[in-house]
Amino acid sequence: MYSMIQPPTKKISKESVKVWRMTETITNLVILAVLSILLYVDNYFAWKEWIGWTLTGLIVLLFFHAIWSIFIEPILLQKYWRYDVSEEFIQTKQGAWKETHELIPMTKVQSVKLNQGPLLRKYNLYSISIGTMGASHDIPAISEKEAYELRDKIAHFAKIKEVD
Amino acid sequence: MEEHAKRLHPFKIPFELGKVMKGNLFFIIMLYVLNFGTEKTYMKVLQIGFLVYLVWRVISVILQWYTYKYQIKEGTVHITSGLISKSFRTVPFLKVQNVQRRTTLFHKLFNLTSLTFETGMTDDQGSVPFEVISQKEAKRLEQELSLIQELSVIEVDGTEEDTLEIFESVSEKTIHFTPTKQDVLKASFTSLSFLALIPIVATIYNTLDDFFNMENAEGLLATLLDTWWIVTIALIGIICIAVAFGIISTFVKFGKYEISSDHERVYIKKGVLDESAFSIQKEKVQAVEITQSLIKRMLGLAEVKLISAGSTGDKELETNTLYPFLSVDRAYAMIEEILPTYKVERSMERLSKQAFKVRMLRPSLFWILTTVAIYYFKPAIWYVSVILLALIYTLRILDYKNSRYLLNNEIIQFKSGSLETSLFITKRSKVIQIEVERSKLQKLFGLASIETVNRSKPVHHTKLQDVSVEYADEFYTWYTCRTQNIQVE
Numbered sequence: 001m002y003s004m005i006q007p008p009t010k011k012i013s014k015e016s017v018k019v020w021r022m023t024e025t026i027t028n029l030v031i032l033a034v035l036s037i038l039l040y041v042d043n044y045f046a047w048k049e050w051i052g053w054t055l056t057g058l059i060v061l062l063f064f065h066a067i068w069s070i071f072i073e074p075i076l077l078q079k080y081w082r083y084d085v086s087e088e089f090i091q092t093k094q095g096a097w098k099e100t101h102e103l104i105p106m107t108k109v110q111s112v113k114l115n116q117g118p119l120l121r122k123y124n125l126y127s128i129s130i131g132t133m134g135a136s137h138d139i140p141a142i143s144e145k146e147a148y149e150l151r152d153k154i155a156h157f158a159k160i161k162e163v164d
Numbered sequence: 165m166e167e168h169a170k171r172l173h174p175f176k177i178p179f180e181l182g183k184v185m186k187g188n189l190f191f192i193i194m195l196y197v198l199n200f201g202t203e204k205t206y207m208k209v210l211q212i213g214f215l216v217y218l219v220w221r222v223i224s225v226i227l228q229w230y231t232y233k234y235q236i237k238e239g240t241v242h243i244t245s246g247l248i249s250k251s252f253r254t255v256p257f258l259k260v261q262n263v264q265r266r267t268t269l270f271h272k273l274f275n276l277t278s279l280t281f282e283t284g285m286t287d288d289q290g291s292v293p294f295e296v297i298s299q300k301e302a303k304r305l306e307q308e309l310s311l312i313q314e315l316s317v318i319e320v321d322g323t324e325e326d327t328l329e330i331f332e333s334v335s336e337k338t339i340h341f342t343p344t345k346q347d348v349l350k351a352s353f354t355s356l357s358f359l360a361l362i363p364i365v366a367t368i369y370n371t372l373d374d375f376f377n378m379e380n381a382e383g384l385l386a387t388l389l390d391t392w393w394i395v396t397i398a399l400i401g402i403i404c405i406a407v408a409f410g411i412i413s414t415f416v417k418f419g420k421y422e423i424s425s426d427h428e429r430v431y432i433k434k435g436v437l438d439e440s441a442f443s444i445q446k447e448k449v450q451a452v453e454i455t456q457s458l459i460k461r462m463l464g465l466a467e468v469k470l471i472s473a474g475s476t477g478d479k480e481l482e483t484n485t486l487y488p489f490l491s492v493d494r495a496y497a498m499i500e501e502i503l504p505t506y507k508v509e510r511s512m513e514r515l516s517k518q519a520f521k522v523r524m525l526r527p528s529l530f531w532i533l534t535t536v537a538i539y540y541f542k543p544a545i546w547y548v549s550v551i552l553l554a555l556i557y558t559l560r561i562l563d564y565k566n567s568r569y570l571l572n573n574e575i576i577q578f579k580s581g582s583l584e585t586s587l588f589i590t591k592r593s594k595v596i597q598i599e600v601e602r603s604k605l606q607k608l609f610g611l612a613s614i615e616t617v618n619r620s621k622p623v624h625h626t627k628l629q630d631v632s633v634e635y636a637d638e639f640y641t642w643y644t645c646r647t648q649n650i651q652v653e
Contacts, residue, residue, distance in 0.1 A: 088644070
């Protein structure tokens with residue numbers, strides 16, 4: 001790949017790992033809480049046996065999922081995420097196991113949006129979502145300055161519209 | 165082009181009323197037929213209540229017709245509707261992707277039709293319907309549309325002097341295809357339409373069974389079966405009826421097919437009783453898809469579909485399909501005839517040996533899960549797992565053999581599929597996004613998957629797995645060169 005074209009080089013913020021870890025911790029805790037309550041209720045009302053087994057199984061699975069999604073996944077995601085915006089195209093590249101390269105023509109961009117949830121705000125980060133006719137493409141977690149610059153850049157380039 | 169705002173044809177009212185009656189038929193029969201002259205108070209209340217509701221519906225249908233007005237101004241359709249809360253809608257003709265026209269038997273009786281302009285909008289505001297208008301009016305609207313779309317093309321790549329010339333050539337329509345008797349016969353056998361008689365016969369038998377005492381009939385049947393010549397005659401009779409039925413139903417559906425085009429647009433018309441017509445500006449064809457089912461492949465037939473960014477209406481009507489039983493050669497030739505910018509290359513590149521290896525090695529999650537489930541729940545049927553594995557590998561090998569790809573200047577062609585194959589042809593300028601994917605296994609063998617996204621409803625993803633990484637690179641580079649030949653507003 002990339003014999004003729006420059007591969008995308010820009011990385012997303014290192015802080016993103018922390019943000020993802022927090023998000024994942026919260027999500028996993030919430031799921032754990034729900035499952036625990038169900039398990040408790042199951043014990044209390046003596047539901048059918050298999051329900052208890054299923055719930056225990058799910059909690060074990062959740063444990064492994066938590067290890068993966070809190071400790072390993074965020075590092076990999078951040079390490080392999082690349083993007084670049086030129087006058088004509090938006091390039092993204094992501095994935096450690098399965099590498100995905102996307103190429104989106106600027107003329108097909110219909111909207112750019114900056115998002116910031118409470119966790120991203122803590123680290124002063126933004127995620128950008130770029131809407132095209134087909135789908136919406138997210139670049140997660142980039143610094144405030146970069147995010148604003150990128151949004152304005154895309155908005156400026158995307159002004160040119162193709163005849164369709 | 166100033167004109168007064170128009171209403172739909174007044175026949176819209178009985179048309180809508182019919183729909184209301186049909187929707188409420190059950191209640192009407194329940195309340196006013198079965199319980200006619202009832203003594204029960206609650207029934208009477210219900211009857212009156214429902215009558216009020218019906219009257220309200222009738223009035224609202226009339227008011228809706230009265231307040232719905234459309235007007236064409238400067239190449240834009242303006243629609244106003246609503247009595248209390250008014251709504252205004254403007255749709256520029258340039259955004260119209262394709263036009264659909266449907267003439268049911270009801271429409272036909274009164275020389276009416278229904279016309280829909282489809283835009284590429286993603287929400288349900290995407291289509292602009294004119295449900296009941298006179299055929300003359302429909303023709304006028306269509307002409308108005310093609311005039312505007314025509315002008316835009318001339319603005320882009322022509323001078324004033326060309327204009328007259330082009331306008332003259334526009335009106336010349338060439339007919340590319342109308343099915344002959346042979347085509348209809350072929351179609352009726354390929355689509356196995358004669359089998360459609362079976363469910364109908366079964367229903368008739370069931371109904372008869374309710375009315376007559378079939379036990380006696382069964383005894384009679386048994387004696388009849390003893391005499392071989394009666395059986396033979398009966399069988400021949402049934403086969404004849406089935407075939408005749410198949411031919412007639414195929415004729416009703418595909419008989420009056422007509423594919424034509426002029427300088428600017430492609431027209432597809434079909435149907436004997438219920439007519440449907442589809443037309444699209446050539447420039448707006450997003451891609452062409454040629455599909456072949458197993459039977460069609462054996463008989464050398466193919467189905468060609470024009471992909472439009474707008475909705476193509478009822479899936480079953482397949483309005484955007486060129487005749488589904490074209491011979492392969494004719495299909496390829498016709499694409500180039502009606503869409504001169506498309507060049508279809510017959511010989512395409514095959515997948516490499518490496519791809520075959522990867523496809524054999526790639527674990528099938530479905531098979532693993534099924535096998536685990538069988539082992540766990542019912543080890544006695546272990547052979548199902550073996551059969552499934554054989555089936556999965558057969559399909560994989562078939563898909564490998566059928567997969568082809570080609571980059572031909574501006575055109576890209578993908579072909580894949582195991583039993584039913586599909587060949588997808590599109591132009592670089594019509595691809596709205598691309599994707600290249602490489603899994604660890606593919607990296608090991610120097611392969612990649614490539615994917616294009618095209619406008620359609622919903623967006624059309626076309627993916628080809630396991631091409632060589634060099635080719636994926638070429639594909640990526642090819643797409644970045646699209647800026648050379650797109651038109652910018």
